[in-house]
Amino acid sequence: MNWHETILGKNITTKKGFAFKSTKYVDSGVPIVRVSDFTSDSISANDLKYYPKEEKYTYLDYELHYKDIIIQTVGSWPNNPDSVVGKVVRVPYELNNALLNQNAVKIIPNEGMDNDFLYYRLKSSDFSGHVVGQARGAANQASITLETIKSFKFFIPNYNVQIKIGKVISQYDRLLETNKKRIKILEQMAENLYKEWFVRFRFPGHEKAEFVDGVPKGWKVCKLKDIIKFNPKYDFKQQYSYINIPMAALSTFGMSIDKSQITIEEKSSGTHFVNGDVLFAKITPCLENGKTGLVNCLNDDEVGTGSTEFIVMHGVKVDSFFTYCIARDELFRKQAINSMNGADGRQRADLAFIKKIKWLLPSDELLVRFKRFTDSVIKQIEMFNKQNQNLIKQRDYLLPRLMSGKLQV
Structure with a gap:
């Protein structure tokens, strides 16, 4: 060639x-x-x-x-x-x-x-x-x-070989894009269910539900700190390395974390979190842009580290996806943005204010039904994410070999 x-x-x-x-x-x-x-x-x-x-x-x-x-x-x-x-x-x-x-x-x-x-x-x-x-x-x-x-x-190489190489790599990107679209649809389905049940109050049986002062009977008005633990402390003394999630790994619209941005660090620094925790960007412009993610890339007993500009949200009385939906909720984000203070260009949301935001805690029965649905959605999302990780590995393995002529097409 x-x-x-x-x-x-x-x-x-x-x-x-x-x-x-x-x-x-x-x-x-x-x-x-x-x-x-x-x-x-x-x-x-x-x-x-x-x-x-x-x-x-x-x-x-x-x-x-x-x-x-x-x-x-x-x-x-x-x-x-x-x-x-x-x-x-x-x-x-x-x-x-x-x-x-x-x-x-x-x-x-x-x-x-x-x-x-x-x-x-x-x-x-x-x-x-x-x-x-x-x-x-x-x-x-x-x-x-x-x-x-x-x-x-x-x-x-010559033009015909260029076309062949382009087509081979493009096939991987088309599969990646298809899976990304599937993930986006699944995430949107789950978020729409959250809005339908817990924002618009069109939950199962809402037609016969009794409301008191505009709140469904059996629901409670709480402060967020009563249902979510913010920046929890974790024991990670036995770890010799740490998965580090930077701000760049968070999406502005979805829950999935970009694993290509993850690094392995010898020291623990910044924020700490476990699987199921939600990472919420507190600094401008990341907060306004919607940087948020749901951690699902750690082992069950592993603690990860990340940017100091994250607020870590750990659901206590609500499950992980419900916590994520709160972090994506328009009302929550508006209040977080309005609480920002500091020098221009380095403003951050006020965690003390966020903890005191009032929120509706639905009935246990509804929370269980919601979790049952979202657990199945998250499993499908994880499956597509794993497929994409494998596709990226295969593509990135082939790319330098095709581009150098070591691998012929």
Whole structure:
């Protein structure tokens, strides 16, 4: 198989994003993709901003299409992987025809360069090392130039082989995406049941239920500290290493924790938690963005560690998923956000205030029925997560071998 060395700039054209004015954002319209919307390999639609539809045709040069490759040109240093400069993502189908904001550049492959092959090549560690190594900036912000991106050298095969390699790796990503969609549907089902029963009061038998002062009979008004233990203390003296969950591992919309972000540490520091605990981000902007997760990646007798910016929530009178639903509840989050104090850019939710938030504790019978349903949902989610872990391992094993020509297709 013939591979030859090339330079990226000879194989692509680029288009920088535009500085769209935040003063012109509207509630609905044309999505504006910002670098803050980037995930590890795609773009989240959870917190999009929009431009008026009637202005779209003024900015067609910045229009994005499904599978377009985007590189973040302004961001953080590698110690903050959530927003690291040089991050490479691809446009998902649901953001086809969105517009690209500033601090990012679209990479357009020339004829003879396959888009899938190029994307996976740029996801390699040597490309990220190349751009980060030449980044410039202050302690909290780094930037890279188009010249830095274009100067990346790598080996490529002929076009037909590029297509074959791209197709092989894409199959893994399609399976991963399918499982992610299944997980999202399952999580949404369980959260919707929580809202239906415990927020809208349409629980089984609600038609005949007796209400006292607007509260179903048998339910109790409590403070959160009465049903949830915050930042519990755990005994972990016998452990020689610790699973560490950073802020980057938490999702802004789901309960699953990104296991690719987890590290193994020799020392215990930060917050401590066990399986079934909920991790709730207390610092801006992570709190506003919805960073929350349900721990399910530890052994039964193992204690994990994580960011000092987590509030750990351990259900005492309610189960793990009910606790997670509280952490996702709009009313709870609004009160937590309103309690934030501290210097600009480093504001944190007030735990003492959160503990005193009043909450309805449903009847034991309803809690048991809810747990029975959510336990089965969580088992299915865990199954799909395990499948994805195996798919990622297989993909990441194949990728460098395919990209180096060691493994032929």
